[in-house]
Amino acid sequence: MDQSTRAVIGFAVAPLVPPLAYWASGSIRNVDSLGASVLVGAPLAYAWTIGIGLPAYRLITRHATLRWWHVLGIATTVGFLAGSIHRLWPPAGAVLGLSAGITFWLIWYRRSDARART
DSSP: OOHHHHHHHHHHHGGGHHHHHHHHTSSOOSHHHHHHHHHHHHHHHHHHIIIIIHHHHHHHHHHSOOOHHHHHHHHHHHHHHHHHHTTSOHHHHHHHHHHHHHHHHHHHOOGGGSOOOO
16 A cells, blocks of 8 residues: 555545544443544544644655654644644643554554655
């Protein structure tokens, strides 16, 4: 699987992780609360991903090599901002954003794609 395909899969899957993590960390874990978490959280997560994550990815990959600290730094910052705006405790939003960044990185990164360091 090439890097572009993995990026598409990463952008499709990673935004689902924060709503699922939010649900898993809650005190009520049933099917109804899972559905509510995904129905409310997923559109927000996809909006932030498309609005900030995708342009950042394209900008970085066009001008440099994408590194783990790019992904995790951007994801954590976006999570913090989203948490601030959507009335979630901002550090909790940062952790949820980080969960999406880690998911994206695990899907996207392959050592064989890395450029040889000189």
